Amino acid sequence: MIKTEHLSKRYKALTAVDDVSFQVGPGEVLGFLGPNGAGKTTTMRMLAGFIAPTAGTASICGHDIGTDPLAAKASLGYLPEGAPTYGEMSVRAFLDFIADLRHLEGGRRRERLDYVIGRLQLQSVLGQTIDTLSKGFRRRVGLAQALLHDPPVLILDEPTDGLDPNQKHEVRTLIGEMASNKIIVISTHILEEVEAVCTRAIIIARGRIVADDTPAALAARSESKRLDEVFRAITV
Amino acid sequence: MRNVGIILRRELASYFATPVAYVFILFFLVLANYFTFYLGGFFERGQADLDPFFNFHPWLYLFLIPAISMRLWAEERKSGSIELLMTQPVTLWEAVLGKFFAAWIFTALALALTFPIWITVNYLGSPDNRTIIAAYIGSLLLAGGFLAIGSCMSALTRNQVIAFILGVVVCFFFLLLGFFPAMASNLPDWLQSVVAAIASLSFLNHFNSIAKGVIDLRDLLYFAMLIGFFLLATSIALDVRKAE
Numbered sequence: 001m002i003k004t005e006h007l008s009k010r011y012k013a014l015t016a017v018d019d020v021s022f023q024v025g026p027g028e029v030l031g032f033l034g035p036n037g038a039g040k041t042t043t044m045r046m047l048a049g050f051i052a053p054t055a056g057t058a059s060i061c062g063h064d065i066g067t068d069p070l071a072a073k074a075s076l077g078y079l080p081e082g083a084p085t086y087g088e089m090s091v092r093a094f095l096d097f098i099a100d101l102r103h104l105e106g107g108r109r110r111e112r113l114d115y116v117i118g119r120l121q122l123q124s125v126l127g128q129t130i131d132t133l134s135k136g137f138r139r140r141v142g143l144a145q146a147l148l149h150d151p152p153v154l155i156l157d158e159p160t161d162g163l164d165p166n167q168k169h170e171v172r173t174l175i176g177e178m179a180s181n182k183i184i185v186i187s188t189h190i191l192e193e194v195e196a197v198c199t200r201a202i203i204i205a206r207g208r209i210v211a212d213d214t215p216a217a218l219a220a221r222s223e224s225k226r227l228d229e230v231f232r233a234i235t236v
Numbered sequence: 237m238r239n240v241g242i243i244l245r246r247e248l249a250s251y252f253a254t255p256v257a258y259v260f261i262l263f264f265l266v267l268a269n270y271f272t273f274y275l276g277g278f279f280e281r282g283q284a285d286l287d288p289f290f291n292f293h294p295w296l297y298l299f300l301i302p303a304i305s306m307r308l309w310a311e312e313r314k315s316g317s318i319e320l321l322m323t324q325p326v327t328l329w330e331a332v333l334g335k336f337f338a339a340w341i342f343t344a345l346a347l348a349l350t351f352p353i354w355i356t357v358n359y360l361g362s363p364d365n366r367t368i369i370a371a372y373i374g375s376l377l378l379a380g381g382f383l384a385i386g387s388c389m390s391a392l393t394r395n396q397v398i399a400f401i402l403g404v405v406v407c408f409f410f411l412l413l414g415f416f417p418a419m420a421s422n423l424p425d426w427l428q429s430v431v432a433a434i435a436s437l438s439f440l441n442h443f444n445s446i447a448k449g450v451i452d453l454r455d456l457l458y459f460a461m462l463i464g465f466f467l468l469a470t471s472i473a474l475d476v477r478k479a480e
Binding site for chain 1: 238239242243246249250253254315316317319320322323324325326327478479
């Protein structure tokens with residue numbers, strides 16, 4: 001369960017996230033939608049424990065991100081915006097490093113490494129330095145990192161950005177497969193992606209939640225039954 | 237503590253992932269020996285000790301240590317990998333320590349590779365080897381102090397060049413403090429004692445007294461507190477600015 005209560009983040013003159021409250025339960029795939037600068041990434045960063053909220057609280061699987069951050073982070077797989085990694089490392093060394101930090105050992109470690117490498121098709125680039133990889137491969141390395149410890153909660157900031165249509169399809173299939181027993185939050189600009197994988201969509205504009213519904217119900221709000229028109233109508 | 241080790245190993249491996257580490261070590265060894273033999277007059281002095289070698293270490297470190305420490309955090313912030321690291325189940329303090337110790341071990345390695353000069357001086361005469369060991373320890377502590385300052389400067393910016401310059405400036409300041417008493421010799425008495433108190437914060441006095449062969453608890457405590465203070469400042473700077 002992800003739970004946020006009155007989550008806010010203020011910078012000097014700017015309120016990036018303003019009183020955001022929602023809950024996400026197992027089996028839900030929540031799509032975070034909104035124009036650039038609406039506060040999607042800031043919200044995800046607070047959930048992942050990277051930045052502290054100015055006000056309000058959030059918890060991951062019952063672990064408060066402020067008072068018990070290590071337990072919250074342990075139950076979370078997080079793909080930061082832009083999928084940053086250590087560019088000078090090889091894919092193999094990088095995944096080993098993450099496995100170390102996640103305290104994966106023995107048979108389970110091998111099993112999980114084999115799974116993410118196979119699932120994200122990284123076999124061919126294992127020995128390559130991450131800096132030399134294409135954008136698509138780098139994104140997949142970032143996803144592999146987030147999935148490695150089989151966390152109950154996944155927070156993925158633009159997981160399909162920079163992927164070609166086939167790879168996008170592959171990642172959406174993967175999200176769909178994992179959806180039944182995990183809590184997944186993704187952010188995206190791509191509205192068709194929301195309709196393809198999400199069971200619920202939250203639209204956020206100027207730091208506030210302006211809509212929270214199933215993609216179909218949101219689309220039904222416009223005469224043409226198109227999500228992009230609803231999106232434009234409530235965020236512009 | 238286990239996480240400190242994991243971060244340390246990754247960091248240390250990343251030094252050697254590019255030729256920069258080897259170039260740095262080579263540069264360090266060439267400069268250290270140049271200073272010892274040309275500026276220090278190692279042969280001309282006709283004394284079997286390593287004073288001309290260790291006397292230049294503070295000045296050698298002034299430029300070389302910020303070159304090591306500049307990338308510690310600035311690079312993580314620039315590439316965004318700090319977000320990846322800080323959302324793993326590790327504490328900020330574990331990351332600060334892991335990176336600092338990796339840089340320190342790297343410096344210790346460069347320092348250890350100066351061993352031929354130790355062999356040379358033993359071949360040429362019979363030096364007091366206990367003094368030399370003490371001076372090596374002093375030099376390593378001095379490097380630790382410089383690195384802790386450099387780590388803090390690196391945490392303040394995303395730009396490695398700025399981190400380098402800030403590191404040199406602050407380290408230079410801590411060296412200069414040692415010259416205060418000499419500059420203030422005609423001040424009134426009470427001001428002299430203030431100056432002496434400030435001067436006791438300098439690297440130089442503490443390093444020199446260890447390099448003379450006396451490992452005093454006060455000098456060890458000085459370096460421990462200096463390193464502790466700047467690592468704490470590093471973690472505070474990161475906490476405030478990591479997401480910018």
